[in-house]
Amino acid sequence: MTDKVKEQILAVRDTGLTNMFDLRAVQRIAYEMDFYELVTFIEEEKAAYVRFILTGETE
Numbered sequence: 207m208t209d210k211v212k213e214q215i216l217a218v219r220d221t222g223l224t225n226m227f228d229l230r231a232v233q234r235i236a237y238e239m240d241f242y243e244l245v246t247f248i249e250e251e252k253a254a255y256v257r258f259i260l261t262g263e264t265e
Contacts, residue, residue: 212258221235
């Protein structure tokens, strides 16, 4: 996970608009915020995304 994707995840979380485990909603919000890297990351690396949400670990 890149620092940019991590920052985008935290920015979406900080909006408070959705449960971060609702991947489709997170992707929609990320898309609306022009966070295209995050949209792609969730599609390609779901397990890494969920691990980060659960543990805060990026690797």
